[in-house]
Amino acid sequence: MTLLPRRATAAATALTLATVLAACSATGDDGAPTAGTSPSSPSAGTADDLPTLTIYSGRNENLVGPLLEDLETAVGTDVEVRYAGSSELSAQLLEEGDRTDADLFLSQDAGALGALANAGRFVELPSGVLDRAEPRFRDADGRWVATSARARVLAYDPAQAPEVEGMTSIDELLDERYRGLIGYAPTNASFHTFVTALRVDRGEEGAREWLEAFADLDPQAYEGNNPVLDAVDSGQVAIGLINHYYWYERVAEEGADAVSARIHFLGADDPGALVNVAGVGVLAGSDAEQSALAAVEFLLSEEAQQYFADATAEYPVVDGVTTTVHDLAPLAEGLAIDLNSLDSLAETLALLDEVGLT
Amino acid sequence: MTTRVATASPARLGRGAGTRRPPAGLLLPALLAAAIALLPIAYLLLRTAEAGWPAVWDILARERTVTLVLRSLGLAAAVTGAGAVVGVSLAWLVTRTDLPGRRVWAVLAALPLAMPSFVAAYAWVSVVPGIAGFWGTFLVLTASTYPYVYLPAVAALRGADPALEEVARSLGRGAWATWLTVTTRQVRPAVAAGSLLVALYALSDFGTPSLMRYDIFTRVIHTSYRASFDRTPAAVLSLVLVAITVAITVAESRSRGRAEQARVGSGTARRARVVRLGRATPLGLLLPSAVAAVSLGFPAAVLAHWVVRGQSAGVDWGRLLPAAGATLWVALLGALAATALAIPVGILAARYRGGGTRWIEHATWAGHAVPGIVVALALVFLGIRFAQPIYQRTPLLVFAYAVLFLPIAVASVRAAVAQSPPSLTEVARSLGRSPMQVVREVTLPLAAPGVAAGFALVMLTAMKELPATLLLRPTGMDTLATRLWTETGVGAYAAAAPYAVGLVVLAAVPTFLLSQFAGDDGARVLAADRAAGASPPGGAR
Numbered sequence: 040m041t042l043l044p045r046r047a048t049a050a051a052t053a054l055t056l057a058t059v060l061a062a063c064s065a066t067g068d069d070g071a072p073t074a075g076t077s078p079s080s081p082s083a084g085t086a087d088d089l090p091t092l093t094i095y096s097g098r099n100e101n102l103v104g105p106l107l108e109d110l111e112t113a114v115g116t117d118v119e120v121r122y123a124g125s126s127e128l129s130a131q132l133l134e135e136g137d138r139t140d141a142d143l144f145l146s147q148d149a150g151a152l153g154a155l156a157n158a159g160r161f162v163e164l165p166s167g168v169l170d171r172a173e174p175r176f177r178d179a180d181g182r183w184v185a186t187s188a189r190a191r192v193l194a195y196d197p198a199q200a201p202e203v204e205g206m207t208s209i210d211e212l213l214d215e216r217y218r219g220l221i222g223y224a225p226t227n228a229s230f231h232t233f234v235t236a237l238r239v240d241r242g243e244e245g246a247r248e249w250l251e252a253f254a255d256l257d258p259q260a261y262e263g264n265n266p267v268l269d270a271v272d273s274g275q276v277a278i279g280l281i282n283h284y285y286w287y288e289r290v291a292e293e294g295a296d297a298v299s300a301r302i303h304f305l306g307a308d309d310p311g312a313l314v315n316v317a318g319v320g321v322l323a324g325s326d327a328e329q330s331a332l333a334a335v336e337f338l339l340s341e342e343a344q345q346y347f348a349d350a351t352a353e354y355p356v357v358d359g360v361t362t363t364v365h366d367l368a369p370l371a372e373g374l375a376i377d378l379n380s381l382d383s384l385a386e387t388l389a390l391l392d393e394v395g396l397t
Numbered sequence: 398m399t400t401r402v403a404t405a406s407p408a409r410l411g412r413g414a415g416t417r418r419p420p421a422g423l424l425l426p427a428l429l430a431a432a433i434a435l436l437p438i439a440y441l442l443l444r445t446a447e448a449g450w451p452a453v454w455d456i457l458a459r460e461r462t463v464t465l466v467l468r469s470l471g472l473a474a475a476v477t478g479a480g481a482v483v484g485v486s487l488a489w490l491v492t493r494t495d496l497p498g499r500r501v502w503a504v505l506a507a508l509p510l511a512m513p514s515f516v517a518a519y520a521w522v523s524v525v526p527g528i529a530g531f532w533g534t535f536l537v538l539t540a541s542t543y544p545y546v547y548l549p550a551v552a553a554l555r556g557a558d559p560a561l562e563e564v565a566r567s568l569g570r571g572a573w574a575t576w577l578t579v580t581t582r583q584v585r586p587a588v589a590a591g592s593l594l595v596a597l598y599a600l601s602d603f604g605t606p607s608l609m610r611y612d613i614f615t616r617v618i619h620t621s622y623r624a625s626f627d628r629t630p631a632a633v634l635s636l637v638l639v640a641i642t643v644a645i646t647v648a649e650s651r652s653r654g655r656a657e658q659a660r661v662g663s664g665t666a667r668r669a670r671v672v673r674l675g676r677a678t679p680l681g682l683l684l685p686s687a688v689a690a691v692s693l694g695f696p697a698a699v700l701a702h703w704v705v706r707g708q709s710a711g712v713d714w715g716r717l718l719p720a721a722g723a724t725l726w727v728a729l730l731g732a733l734a735a736t737a738l739a740i741p742v743g744i745l746a747a748r749y750r751g752g753g754t755r756w757i758e759h760a761t762w763a764g765h766a767v768p769g770i771v772v773a774l775a776l777v778f779l780g781i782r783f784a785q786p787i788y789q790r791t792p793l794l795v796f797a798y799a800v801l802f803l804p805i806a807v808a809s810v811r812a813a814v815a816q817s818p819p820s821l822t823e824v825a826r827s828l829g830r831s832p833m834q835v836v837r838e839v840t841l842p843l844a845a846p847g848v849a850a851g852f853a854l855v856m857l858t859a860m861k862e863l864p865a866t867l868l869l870r871p872t873g874m875d876t877l878a879t880r881l882w883t884e885t886g887v888g889a890y891a892a893a894a895p896y897a898v899g900l901v902v903l904a905a906v907p908t909f910l911l912s913q914f915a916g917d918d919g920a921r922v923l924a925a926d927r928a929a930g931a932s933p934p935g936g937a938r
Contacts, residue, residue, distance in 0.1 A: 093872070099883060099886045099887050100883050101883060101884065101886070101887045101889065102887060119872045119873065120872070120873075121789075121872050122867075122879075122883065123867040123868060124623075124867075126622050126623040126626060127622065127770060127864070127867065127868060128868075129626055130622050130626065130628055130774055131774065131777050131868050133626075133628065134628070134774050134777045134778040134781070135777060135778075135781050136781075138781045138782070138785070139781070140789070150626065151626060154626035226607075226616070226619070226620050226623055227623075228623065259610075260610055260612075261610060262607045262608060262610070265885075265886075265887075265888045266608075268888070269523065270526065273523075273526065275526045285888065288887055288888055289888055292887075292888060292889055292891070293706075384626075392461065397461070397612070397620070
C-alpha cells in the first residue's frame, strides 16, 4: 500500500478554505487554462482604451461564436462572451441587477428579452438602430430588437406520414391516426410561444379546444427540439413540432442522406407557422454603452444578417438579405402577432397546466 | 486483546465520547462549514419572503406540486432500495466470496461513478427509445449511483472484525442468520450514509429524468425558470426539497443511532472466511457482469458509435486539452475545499455526538437536494454583492463546488472516523495529548483512507457539474462538461463525443483510486492494531 492517502490527508488538514481561495487568487484566473473561447484575451482595453464589451450569450457558441469574432473587429473593442442557456442567463442578469458586468444580452427567444425589459434592465435603443429591423421584429417600446427570425414547422417521417407535405393547418394534426405519434417539447420556450400565438389568434376558448384535442391524442413529450427531431428521424414518432433551423443544422451536421426526417411549413396565416425571434438588448448601467450600441448595429448589418441566413439557416430581420446557401422557403408575412404579446406566458402556462400538456 | 461487541458499547460511548465538549479547534471550523452550506438556503428564504405567504401557499397547494413531490419520493425510494441491494451484493461478492476475477470486478463495480448519468441516459434513450419513463429513469439512476453504497460497503465488510461472525456461528447461528444479525449490522452505518447520497441524488437530478421524459419535482423548478423567468416559484419549491432532505437526513441519523461504532476494540485484520460459491459461481458472475454491462458497457458502446459517426467527427485537440486541464484544476480545488471543510464536521459527527453537533451535520446536508441551478443563482446573488472581486473567477466556482459537494466529503470522513477505534483517542488523551493533538496525530491518520476517498468522490462529482459551472466559471473558461453542453446543444453528437469520452476517462482515475482505498481498509485496520500497541499513535505507520 502507498503512503499517498496519509500524505493527502496531511495536506488536506493543513489547508483551510482560506488558503485554497488564496491559492487560486494568487495564480489568478490564468491559473486555470482557458480554452481561448473568448475572441480576445481579457487584458485591459487595447483599442483606444475602450472598456471591454461583455456579452452574455444565450445562443450557442457553435452558432454565433464566429460572428462575435467579426463583431469584435467591427466594433473595435475587446469583447468577452459568456455562454449559457437564455433563461438561465436571464435569471442570472436579474439576480445581478445593476451590478452586472454584462453590456449586451443575446437571447435565444423573445420571452427572456421580455422578462428583462419588463424588469427595467434594458436601455431604450436609438431609433436609428431600431429602424434597421422590420417593425414586426422589434419591441414596441424599443428596448430590444430581433437579430434573426425562425419559423415553427412540422418535422415528419416520410415513411409514416407522407401526407404532411400537403398540410396547411395545425388542425390537420388532430387526427386519430396520429395517436401517440406526435412529438413535442412542452417545456421549451418555442412551444410556449406557439401556444401563446394560438391564444392570440383563436382566443382562449379556441386555443383550449385545440390543445385539449391535441392532448387527447397522447402526444409524446421531449425535452427540446433536438430530441423531438431525433424521435422523428428514428421513426419513433411520425410528426414533430419544432423550429425550422434544427432540421437545417442536422442536415449540415450529418449530411442530407443521413437525415430521413423532412420538414414542412404550414400556411402563412396558421399559428403552426408562427415566426419567433432571437434578439438582443443593451443592459442599463452598462459601462460600454457606446460599444454595445455599435454591436447591436453590427448585428443588424448586412454582413451579420447574411451570416444568420447562411450559417444558422435563420431568417434575416432586415429587408433585402436572403440566404445563399439553404433552400429556405420564403418567410411569409405570417400572423399579425405582436411579439410582445408573446410574453404573456403566465396565461399560456396556466392553460397548458389545465389541459395537462406540461 | 479485548473485543467488545458493538451493541454493548453505545451507552458507554454516549457518556464518554458523546458528551465531552468538542475542542474549539474543531467546533469553529465546523460551524463555518455549516454556515457556508446554509448560504443557498438563506437566499431561498429571502426570495420566498419577498413573495409573501399567499403567493407561497398558491405555489405549494398546486395539485401538480403535490403529485410530483410524491412521485419524486417514490423514485428516490425505488432507486435507493435497488442501489443498496446492488451495492451491498456486489460488495459482498468481491470481499467475501471466491468469485473468479474479483479484483477486476471490484474496480469495475466502482467505475460507473465516472459515467455522467446524463450521458448514460442519452445513450439509453437514443438506442432504446421505449425505455423512456419511470423504468429508464430508475435504471440509469440506479446504475450510476449504486457505487455510493458499494464503496463504503466494501470498506465496511473488509474492516469488520470477522471474530463477531465466528462467535455467532459457533453459538449455533446459521450462515444466513449470521449475515442478517451480525454482518448487516456491522455494515449498516456505511450503507446508510451511502444510501442517503443515492436518495438525494435521485431527488435532485434533473438531467436523467428529463432525458427519460419522466416528470418529477425538479422539472417544475426548471420549468419555472425556463418558462416564466420567475425566480420565486423555483425558490419556494426548492425549500420543499430542503424540508424533504432534512427529514431524510434526520431519519438516517436516527437509523445510525445505536448501530454505530461497529468496532470498539482493536479487533483483528484477518480476512473473513471466504464463502465458496461452488455451483453458484455462474450465478455469482451474472450480477457483476449484468451491472457492468448496463452501467458501463452499453453507454461506452454508444459513445464509441458517436465518435465514428457524423461529418463533424474529428477531435479538436486545441479545445479538448485546455478543457480537460481546466476541468481537473477546478475539480481538484473544489475537492480540496470541500474536504477541508468536511474534516471538522465529520470528526464532530462521529466523535462528539451531541444535539448541537448533530445539527451542524444536518446543516451541511440541507441544501444537497437543491438543483445545481438554484445553488448557482444563490451564489450569483450573494457573490456579486458580497464577493465582487472573485465573482465569475475561479475562487467563487471552487466555493460553489464546496457548497454543492460538502456532504459527500462529510459522509466519507464521518464513516471513516466512526470505524476507527475510539479507545485509541482515549489512550492518547490519557497520555497527555490535547484534544487537537489527538485529532492530528490519531484520528486523522486513522481516517486517512476515508478522507482521501471523500476527496476523490468530490473531485469526480465536480468534474461532471454543469449548471453552476456555466454561470460561475471565469469568462472564456470551458470545462469538459460545458463543451459537452455546447456541442449537444446544437445536436452535434459526434463533436460532443470526445468531450464525453474525456470526462469518463478523467473521472475514471479518481474512481479507480477510490476502489483501491476501499480495498486498503484491511491495511488500515492493521495499522490501527499497531497503533494500539505502539505508544506514539501518530507514527504507527
